[in-house]
Amino acid sequence: MGIGILIATATGTLQQALLVSFLMMFPITFLSGTLVPIDSMPVRLQYAAELSPVRHYMDVVRLLAMFAIGSVLIGWAWWRLTRGLG
Numbered sequence: 804m805g806i807g808i809l810i811a812t813a814t815g816t817l818q819q820a821l822l823v824s825f826l827m828m829f830p831i832t833f834l835s836g837t838l839v840p841i842d843s844m845p846v847r848l849q850y851a852a853e854l855s856p857v858r859h860y861m862d863v864v865r866l867l868a869m870f871a872i873g874s875v876l877i878g879w880a881w882w883r884l885t886r887g888l889g
Contacts, residue, residue, distance in 0.1 A: 806831075806856075831855050 806827065814820040833839065834848065835857035841849055852858050 831857050834858060835861055837861055 807824065810820050810824050810827065814823055834841075834844075834852040834855040836852065837857070841852050841858070844852065
């Protein structure tokens, strides 16, 4: 959101803001690790990927997804176990 506000304050028109945001967000998305694994990038790009906020966001999203899936599966297993014992 901060990047969007910065772009909006630095540009004069909507068209300029859209163009600048596209030109900024493409490299940020590329360096996030969602399109290309970070381990397969050159070392300099790996360091640059650490600066990408999207990379860290994707790490958090993966953790939350794993937690949600694990919670549902453990809850379902617990429910089946208690139903089978009772």
